[in-house]
Amino acid sequence: MLFTKKILICGVIVLSIVIGILYLNHKNTNTVDQSSQRSGGKQNVNLDEKSEQEKAEEYVEKMKPKIKEKLKKEDIHHFINDIKFNEKVTISPMGLIEVTGYINNEPEKLSFDASLYYKSNEVDSIGYSQEVGDRFTDWSKYSKKEKEEYIKTAYPDKKEREQYLKDIGE
Known part of the structure; x- marks a missing residue:
């Protein structure tokens, strides 16, 4: 009787170990390598769900018209003919989605970056190069001399x- 109890206990232990191994093996098949993300390591995710990066990229696609609208609203001289976006979308450590782009096929000179909060449906902020900022300047607030001096210097x-003068309509 004692021998039978020992065999039964050993069997339960072996069975528990086998079930545990099978469970862990199944769990690992649903693990995606996240080493390219900032958190590193492996994280368990449902393979049917989209990654945060994919969600951010889809959100940027949805928000591109609003980014264009905001840029064109600041374009008081109407120099913007074309707005293009770079493919790379990043998620900052603070959770902002950041996208970059350029205006009128001049990525080196006329660049911008936009920051978005996920699901806010608003453009949080847009930063742009000095050249873009100059083209958004309302020169009616300055004297002709100030304007000419700045343009010659810049x-x-x-x-x-x-x-530049062509871009601002002069």
């Missing part, structure tokens, strides 16, 4: 200065 190259 755009010493004659071609750049002519392009």
Whole structure:
């Protein structure tokens, strides 16, 4: 009788170990390597759910018209002909979704970046290069002399200065 109890207890232990191994093995098949994300390591996720990066990219697609609208609203001289977005979408440590782009096919000079809060349906902020900021400047608030001095200083190259004046409608 004692021998039978020992065998029964050993059987239950072995069975528990086998069930535990099978459970862990099944759990690991639903683990996605997240080493490319900032948190690193492995995290358990349902493979049917979208990653945070995929959600952010879809949200950016939805928000692109609002970003364009906000840029065009600041374009008092109507120089913007085309707005393009870079493919890379990042999620900051603070949870902001950040997307970059450029205006009029000039990524080096006329660049911008937009920050979005997920599901707010608003553009939180837009930053842009100095050249874009100059083109958004309302010169009616300045004297003609101030304007001319600034433009000569900011755009010493004659071609750049002519392009700037063309962009602001002069």
